[in-house]
Amino acid sequence: MYLTQGLQRALQQTPDSVVTICGARRRTFSEFGQRVARLAGALQQLGMVPGDRVSTLALNSDRYIECMMATWWGGGALNPVNIRWAVPEIVYSLDDCDTGILFVDDHFLPLVPGIRASARRAPVVIYIGEGQAPQGMLDQEQLIAASAAVADAGRGGEDLACIMYTGGTTGFPKGVMQSHLNLWSACIQRMAEYPQGSENRDLFVMPLFHIAGLARVVSGFIAGGSFVVLPTFDPAQVLATIERERITDAILVPTMIQALLEHPNFAEHDLSSLQRLTYGASPTAGEIVERVLAALPDLKLSHSYGLTEACPIVSTNPPENHSAAARASGLSRSVGRGGLGVNVKIVDPQGQEVPRGTVGEIIVRGPNIMQGYWNKPQETAKALRDGWLWTGDGAYMDDQGYLYIVDRLKDMIVSGGENVYSAEVENVIARHPAVLMCAVIGVPHEQWGESVHAVVVQKPGFTLTLDEVRNHCRDAIANYKCPKSVEFRDTLPLSSAGKILKRELRTPYWENKHRSVN
Known part of the structure; x- marks a missing residue:
């Protein structure tokens, strides 16, 4: 139950298989593993000790994934930075959990002076862009070339793996603490219901600072598949990439799906390789589902509900519930039933389970539930009670255990x-x-x-x-x-x-x- 296990397995069994495709760059597991082990050594030389936080402020790339795996390989914990934040929000997250190392790409170089000037502890900045490192920054490629490979630190189980900052109802972000066990369990639970193998070619366009993107990386390494990485969402580029790279799997939010459907060249692309599409992160209108399945009738479409605190999946509505009959009955509007290893209840404010069909709050229990909020014991005690995560989402459950979200109890x-x-x-x-x-x-x-x-x-x-x-x-x-x-x-x-x-x-x-x- 450690997050580098999938990479270890692939290095042993399929070292020559391609793991990352990013533009013109293609790296095998063997090449990727060597880079990760050397970068982990560089991080340790820079002072990273077990549990230290390391941040990345960058668009999606193969280098971003290397930074993630090198942090875990070297014994550190991730603190991924929301790329849509302003400098004060970024600095708050760095200061709050005392982050000492920050990876930055070309896109976010203009933010570095402001971060350095206002952070309580100015981080060591490592450049992961396409050119030469600006003055005063270290260069990822030079660090990899100059550093010796180190052995996997082997951290796992309840060891801290990640702190993901999510908005706080107090007006300040909360650092969701996720252990190796939390993330590994969430991925294994999902994969037990929806098998994923080394033949999968997964499109990575969801931002990697999001739990959906990060968890997808973990499950991809467990399965030993390939990652096709796009820096950000662009409808034309996504359509062309699905066709060119023969993408089999993707996760998108509804606004992305709508943009693809409405692109003027949508019908011109061969999307027949796409086998499975998961949508989530926000509810979607029924007409989008109808349009997707009209255009791609063989596509296996599923809807997932979750939250960062659950790493992230709570429930999934599977492909069979997107059939014409299920759409006509309204079953496709459900967010599904609790996943394997996840207990879900609908309760009143006192924690008593309410009758089926009655609206209450969703609470969840399982090995995927976070450890708590970093340095926020009161917030943690409010969210985690007797082993259950109180989600703040209002819903009802039908007689078959399907969840229907009707309102948001927390002010979000x-x-x-x-x-x-x-x-x-x-x-x-x-x-x-x-x-x-x-x-x-x-x-x-x-x-x-x-x-x-x-x-x-x-x-x-x-x-x-x-x-x-x-x-x-x-x-x-x-x-x-x-x-x-x-x-x-x-x-x-x-x-x-x-x-x-x-x-x-x-x-x-x-x-x-x-x-x-x-």
Whole structure:
């Protein structure tokens, strides 16, 4: 139960098989393993000791995957950086868990001076781009060439493998601590239901800082398959890559699927190699499922529900539940049943299981559930109770155990597959000198599922515009968290305790919807 085991197995059994394809670069397991062992040695020489955190701020690449595996091989723990964050958010995550080494590619070089200037502990920066390392940075290729290969540190089980920062309802990100056992179990559980082998050729376009991308890497190494890596999502490039590289498997969020279907050259590409497509990270509209299966009738389509704290899978709705009959019956709208090794219950606020068909909160138990939140004992105690993870998601379960999500109990917006926590955005807006009060909610959006909407009460004598609010937010948070729309009001609805009644703000936007998330 250690995350380098799959690489060890492939080095023994299939050393000459290709593991990574990134542009013109193709590396066999043997080549990849040597690079990983040497890079791990370099990290140790730079001071990385067991459990030390190492971050990567980069677009997807074969080098990113090398950094991940080298960190584990050398005994460290990952702290992947959200590539859509602003500098203050990046620095918070580095400072919070005392990260000492940061890998950076060409795309994010402009952020390095700001990170170095404001981080409590300026990290050692290693360049993993396509050119020469800028002055003051180490070069990954030079480190690999100059370092001796080291033996696998062999960390596993309950040893810390990863800290993944997710938005916090307090306005600050929370570091989800995942052990080797958590991640390994989650992948094995998934693979037991949906077999994955060395013949798989997996498309990596989901960002690797996301749990969906990271877990896909782990399961890929366990299976011994090949990774075809794209730096970011581009519909034309994805379609061409599926055809050229004969991709068999992919995971996409609904907005990506929609972009592929709507691309003008979609019908011109041979996508017959694609056997399995998993969609997740945000719910999808039924018409997208209909369109995908109309275009690719032999495709095995499945929908997964999960969260970072579960590494990530809680439940999956399998391909057989996407048949014409299942779509007509509404079964395809379910997020499936609890996976192998995962216990799922729907409970009331006291933790008592509610009758089937009754809405309550989803709680989950299994070996895939996180260790807790880094340095946040109160948040951990709230989320983990008696061995169960309280997800904050509202749902009901039918008589066959299928889950149907109907609302989000925690104050979170999912926009294009990205989690946006209202409190974080509200804290930024409230710092504007013209703002008296504000509330942030999610409203339906045709393309992104939900979009960020701010309701603002201005101080007397001040006048704000949407652009002014957005520009103010951009300096502190990622663009996807900034409000797409702003409503100005004289007052906000308040409870008798003075709490803003967000449900009243949300109702006009969701009253004609069959559920309160999109």
